[in-house]
Amino acid sequence: MSESTDPTGSAGPRTVPAVKYHGTGNDFLVVDAADADRLVPDRGAFAVRHCDRETGVEGGGRTGADGVLFVEVTDDGDDAGGDADGVADAPAAAADRTARATMTLVQPDASIAEMCGNGARCAAAWVRERTGADVVDLDTPAGVRRAEVRGGDGGDDDGDGTHDEVTVEVEMGEASFAPEDVPLAADRDGPLVKESVEGLTVTAVDTGVPHAVAVVDDVDAVDLEAVAPPVRHADAFPEGTNVTLAERTGDGAFAQRTFERGVEGETLACGTGAVAVGAVARRLGVTDRTDLAVSPPGGTLRITVPEDAPATLTGPAAWEFDVDLAVPTTERDREERE
Numbered sequence: 624m625s626e627s628t629d630p631t632g633s634a635g636p637r638t639v640p641a642v643k644y645h646g647t648g649n650d651f652l653v654v655d656a657a658d659a660d661r662l663v664p665d666r667g668a669f670a671v672r673h674c675d676r677e678t679g680v681e682g683g684g685r686t687g688a689d690g691v692l693f694v695e696v697t698d699d700g701d702d703a704g705g706d707a708d709g710v711a712d713a714p715a716a717a718a719d720r721t722a723r724a725t726m727t728l729v730q731p732d733a734s735i736a737e738m739c740g741n742g743a744r745c746a747a748a749w750v751r752e753r754t755g756a757d758v759v760d761l762d763t764p765a766g767v768r769r770a771e772v773r774g775g776d777g778g779d780d781d782g783d784g785t786h787d788e789v790t791v792e793v794e795m796g797e798a799s800f801a802p803e804d805v806p807l808a809a810d811r812d813g814p815l816v817k818e819s820v821e822g823l824t825v826t827a828v829d830t831g832v833p834h835a836v837a838v839v840d841d842v843d844a845v846d847l848e849a850v851a852p853p854v855r856h857a858d859a860f861p862e863g864t865n866v867t868l869a870e871r872t873g874d875g876a877f878a879q880r881t882f883e884r885g886v887e888g889e890t891l892a893c894g895t896g897a898v899a900v901g902a903v904a905r906r907l908g909v910t911d912r913t914d915l916a917v918s919p920p921g922g923t924l925r926i927t928v929p930e931d932a933p934a935t936l937t938g939p940a941a942w943e944f945d946v947d948l949a950v951p952t953t954e955r956d957r958e959e960r961e
């Protein structure tokens with residue numbers, strides 16, 4: 624990347640390539656973490672700037688984004704190539720390959736979330752486009768999450784400038800109600816189940832990130848932007864919490880709305896929240912099914928919440944556009960360049 628040629632010494636404009644994706648309306652910028660290591664010294668400032676819903680990245684459906692996913696392929700899953708005997712192996716078929724990548728979500732308020740279900744689908748679609756591998760192990764701060772990408776051609780093979788929407792199933796780990804996992808306040812003994820917190824009756828669960836889930840009669844009758852913030856900041860949740868509403872709409876079907884920590888507002892979908900809906904609905908006896916359709920405002924997600932086994936989340940990941948994004952000049956940035 625060229626250095627600034629500005630004689631005043633201020634940083635010249637630098638850009639970094641990004642790809643905008645969404646999963647049922649939960650939208651993310653994906654940036655190669657290796658590019659970011661070289662070009663984006665302050666990832667928080669970058670997310671704050673480009674996620675803004677009024678002044679952030681433009682193009683596709685909505686201005687801004689629900690976060691930036693920094694993703695780096697650490698293993699493309701293709702062992703073919705320079706063997707010791709100097710004879711290259713035949714390339715492995717895509718379906719037989721498992722790639723590995725790191726994924727870190729930096730949110731619109733610059734915080735880092737340990738896990739993101741819809742983001743994991745978008746990250747896996749991005750990795751598949753680069754490696755051809757249909758199975759992707761994602762290293763997240765919450766642990767390794769395996770994703771399987773189905774459908775699509777893995778790129779813009781028909782040259783029409785768009786990429787096929789794919790379906791991605793993500794292994795989401797086991798939901799936990801344990802106070803130390805959510806986490807709940809240190810002086811708390813047992814799980815928080817069906818208790819009033821700031822006027823909302825919630826059950827607290829960890830699905831990679833914390834969710835306080837309220838099962839209600841009608842998700843649309845709740846003024847979420849008013850009700851959620853006191854719960855999100857309640858003392859019961861020392862690291863804060865996402866606040867999720869669930870309504871049973873049929874046999875094995877739920878409506879969902881989530882107010883997200885880090886976005887500090889409602890999102891069109893939340894994958895960890897969909898799993899939280901299933902885990903809480905089972906715990907409270909609202910359903911005895913382990914496979915559910917959970918519908919946030921942005922679409923429908925399939926989840927499974929089996930007893931004593933990892934949950935899964937299945938839904939679409941849709942490419943929106945490629946874009947080069949300006950790297951904001953921050954104090955830290957300037958110091959590093961001096």
Ligand SMILES: N[C@H](CCC[C@H](N)C(=O)O)C(=O)O
Nearest residue numbers: 739740741832883893894895
């Ligand atoms: N939208 C994400 C969750 C982001 C989590 C984040 N908002 C937090 O816990 O701080 C999802 O699909 O799971």
